[in-house]
Amino acid sequence: MRGDVTDNGAADEVFIAVDEGAEIGCRALLFVRSDEGTSAASLDVEDTDLGLGLPALAGLRQIDGGGGSDVIVNMAAGASTLFAGVFVFADGGLEQVRIEGSQPPVENLFAHGGGVAQLSAAGCAADAAVLISTAVAEGRRYRVDRHTYEFDGGVLTRIPALDATEWRRLERIPRSFPEFAGPPFSNCPDA
Numbered sequence: 001m002r003g004d005v006t007d008n009g010a011a012d013e014v015f016i017a018v019d020e021g022a023e024i025g026c027r028a029l030l031f032v033r034s035d036e037g038t039s040a041a042s043l044d045v046e047d048t049d050l051g052l053g054l055p056a057l058a059g060l061r062q063i064d065g066g067g068g069s070d071v072i073v074n075m076a077a078g079a080s081t082l083f084a085g086v087f088v089f090a091d092g093g094l095e096q097v098r099i100e101g102s103q104p105p106v107e108n109l110f111a112h113g114g115g116v117a118q119l120s121a122a123g124c125a126a127d128a129a130v131l132i133s134t135a136v137a138e139g140r141r142y143r144v145d146r147h148t149y150e151f152d153g154g155v156l157t158r159i160p161a162l163d164a165t166e167w168r169r170l171e172r173i174p175r176s177f178p179e180f181a182g183p184p185f186s187n188c189p190d191a
Helices: 170-176
Strands: 012-018 028-034 037-042 056-061 070-077 081-090 093-096 110-114 118-124 130-138 141-152 155-158 164-168
Touching: 012 056, 028 070, 037 093, 110 130, 130 170, 141 170, 164 170
Parallel strands: none
Antiparallel strands: 012 028, 028 037, 056 070, 070 081, 081 093, 081 110, 110 118, 118 130, 130 141, 141 155, 141 164
16 A cells, blocks of 8 residues: 655555564564655554454545544454554654553454444544544434544543434434444545
């Protein structure tokens, strides 16, 4: 995949390398190669499952509101949900965006997808804010909970005053809430 991650005006090469026989922390690496050099970030921890074609690049979008493109990587999978990490280029290297209050086993990951009973999504809101949303079936409608986060350095901090809950029929959710209309962060601008 190519895009200007380093914000130097030139397209960088973005790729993942996997070596299941390597030490923990080195089995899966995200690389960004630019004219200035190569930066890497680990994509695995002790319990990372490297099966099912994961980790896999999911896209490049402008999520944090500044600099180059941010890298979206699908890193884990549940029965019907994928979990993506977001990586930004800061201080000359790649850093994974952290989510305040995030807990293992999906620490600092954004759930997306789901099944009939529950859907999860992540996307952009105004002013470089991030939405983390769920839609849970309640009878014939879904309760959609949207939580807004803002960047504080490399950490997303929740803004409870902007939390919102609405109810919709399933078919109206993607039209009403753009974060549900495609892959994670697909409603965010291109960098």
